[in-house]
Amino acid sequence: MNRDVKRRAIMLAFTAVAGLVSSRVADRLLDRPERRGVADDLKEAFLKGGASLGATLAASLLVRALIRRGHL
Numbered sequence: 001m002n003r004d005v006k007r008r009a010i011m012l013a014f015t016a017v018a019g020l021v022s023s024r025v026a027d028r029l030l031d032r033p034e035r036r037g038v039a040d041d042l043k044e045a046f047l048k049g050g051a052s053l054g055a056t057l058a059a060s061l062l063v064r065a066l067i068r069r070g071h072l
Helices: 003-029 038-069
Strands: none
Touching: 003 038
């Protein structure tokens, strides 16, 4: 595999992990009322967005560190 393919594979893996983590964290931290309101939707959106952002940043830092060390 060349560098670009490896980078894309790592980013896709972290994106998938971010989606799984954010949905599981949201399920645990958010109460599921019978009727959802706007506040519940906003909480879920911010929680999922934060988890996705964190995973994307972690993936970016990992790829940069691997490139710096010559592994990619």
